[in-house]
Amino acid sequence: METAFPSSTTWAHCNFLIAYGAKAEGNSAHNAKLFEDTKRRSKVKAFNAKTVIQVPMLDLSRQYAGLREQFLAAVARVCDSQKYILGEEVTSFEREFATLCGSTEAVGCASGTDALWLGLVAAGVKPGDAVITTPFSFFATASSILRAGARPVFADIDPETLNIDPVKVEEGLRSGSPHRHAIMPVHLYGQCADMDALNRLAAEFKLAVVEDAAQASGATWNGRPAGALGVAAAFSFYPTKNLSAFGDAGALTTSDAKLAEHARSLRNHGAKQRYYHDEIGANSRLDSIQATVLRVKMPHLGEWNDARRQRAAAYDKMFAASGLTKVGNNAQAPVTLLKTLPQAHHIYHQYVIRVQKRDELRDFLKERGIGSEVYYPVPLHLQKCFSYLGYGPGDLPEAEQAATDVLALPIFPELEEFEQRHVVESIAEFYS
Numbered sequence: 001m002e003t004a005f006p007s008s009t010t011w012a013h014c015n016f017l018i019a020y021g022a023k024a025e026g027n028s029a030h031n032a033k034l035f036e037d038t039k040r041r042s043k044v045k046a047f048n049a050k051t052v053i054q055v056p057m058l059d060l061s062r063q064y065a066g067l068r069e070q071f072l073a074a075v076a077r078v079c080d081s082q083k084y085i086l087g088e089e090v091t092s093f094e095r096e097f098a099t100l101c102g103s104t105e106a107v108g109c110a111s112g113t114d115a116l117w118l119g120l121v122a123a124g125v126k127p128g129d130a131v132i133t134t135p136f137s138f139f140a141t142a143s144s145i146l147r148a149g150a151r152p153v154f155a156d157i158d159p160e161t162l163n164i165d166p167v168k169v170e171e172g173l174r175s176g177s178p179h180r181h182a183i184m185p186v187h188l189y190g191q192c193a194d195m196d197a198l199n200r201l202a203a204e205f206k207l208a209v210v211e212d213a214a215q216a217s218g219a220t221w222n223g224r225p226a227g228a229l230g231v232a233a234a235f236s237f238y239p240t241k242n243l244s245a246f247g248d249a250g251a252l253t254t255s256d257a258k259l260a261e262h263a264r265s266l267r268n269h270g271a272k273q274r275y276y277h278d279e280i281g282a283n284s285r286l287d288s289i290q291a292t293v294l295r296v297k298m299p300h301l302g303e304w305n306d307a308r309r310q311r312a313a314a315y316d317k318m319f320a321a322s323g324l325t326k327v328g329n330n331a332q333a334p335v336t337l338l339k340t341l342p343q344a345h346h347i348y349h350q351y352v353i354r355v356q357k358r359d360e361l362r363d364f365l366k367e368r369g370i371g372s373e374v375y376y377p378v379p380l381h382l383q384k385c386f387s388y389l390g391y392g393p394g395d396l397p398e399a400e401q402a403a404t405d406v407l408a409l410p411i412f413p414e415l416e417e418f419e420q421r422h423v424v425e426s427i428a429e430f431y432s
């Protein structure tokens with residue numbers, strides 16, 4: 001059946017396509033073609049052509065288009081210097097990123113995964129220790145604990161935020177084994193975990209807090225930045241992250257000079273002095289090209305995070321108006337929005353909803369060219385490679401339930417309102 005071109009999107013869409021269609025590639029190429037078709041049809045006043053608006057989960061080309069010349073100049077500067085590993089660009093990046101995170105030190109490294117490992121080992125986690133963490137995160141959160149020789153102990157999540165639940169952490173601490181050394185909270189989707197409660201427990205039980213801030217560059221808790229909420233924090237600059245490099249990159253932040261010095265040695269094969277190795281570390285140095293790209297992007301992070309927050313608020317409003325979400329005791333509503341705690345400045349690295357018939361909805365959206373993702377389909381305690389830890393189905397019910405119903409929708413600073421409306425209208429169509 002032919003559908004009318006939605007009047008609310010017609011010219012906004014055309015303007016968007018003018019803005020991006022000529023420059024960008026990939027999904028935007030589709031939109032550029034759509035623009036040309038629409039323009040042609042508009043001349044004959046025929047707007048009721050079948051229209052397919054594709055909405056990518058993430059379109060980095062829109063960000064790239066605006067900063068292309070700066071990226072090329074910065075990369076050329078590194079090439080001209082012929083200094084590709086660590087060096088001045090990395091030192092400058094580390095200084096600027098530490099400032100952004102409210103810490104005194106940042107240690108650039110090869111990935112967020114390595115930053116987690118560096119943070120744990122430099123914070124004194126040793127073989128035989130236990131580290132308390134969430135079961136609902138990316139794999140590296142738990143694997144880095146095992147890589148440090150320690151054992152992850154999972155505490156279930158709060159179903160409203162999907163972050164680690166301090167009540168569950170406390171229950172575990174009051175009944176658990178004595179070898180616990182640290183807590184690793186994850187600031188999931190860009191919202192800080194409840195750091196007041198976790199830091200209180202850490203102080204009482206003498207635990208180090210190492211933040212997994214991989215998804216939270218620029219987020220804050222009670223006005224304090226992620227990266228300055230524990231003894232150390234790990235960040236990822238993987239290309240899809242809200243602050244991203246042109247490849248793999250990561251950083252550890254801390255205000256403990258000794259911890260930073262240890263992490264710097266560990267990222268360089270455990271050597272403070274070339275060819276003299278105090279311990280076994282890794283090659284996890286940050287490339288100068290990644291550092292220079294991050295330095296181009298960093299001044300824009302605040303405005304990009306604000307744009308993400310605006311788009312999240314727009315989704316919230318659209319869902320509220322759609323009648324799809326729970327109001328009062330309406331348990332039948334197919335969509336549940338996550339809660340943002342008042343202490344959190346959530347930067348919406350991801351905008352995630354909880355839905356009924358998640359996988360069918362995802363297929364439906366895919367057919368319409370609308371991107372979505374599932375973060376995460378298998379909780380960490382049920383990953384095959386961790387079966388020897390002894391967890392089984394039913395042990396962490398909130399994480400297990402979330403794995404069946406979370407759905408991340410397209411969100412990035414350049415996402416257009418008509419694209420968001422199309423996403424929500426398509427979800428409404430699925431449930432109608």
Ligand SMILES: Cc1ncc(COP(=O)(O)O)c(C=O)c1O
Pocket residue numbers: 111112113114116137138140141186212214215235236237238248249250
């Ligand atoms: C919560 C979390 N922790 C750790 C990582 C690992 O970061 P990287 O991919 O840079 O190694 C990621 C990245 O996906 C993440 O989302």
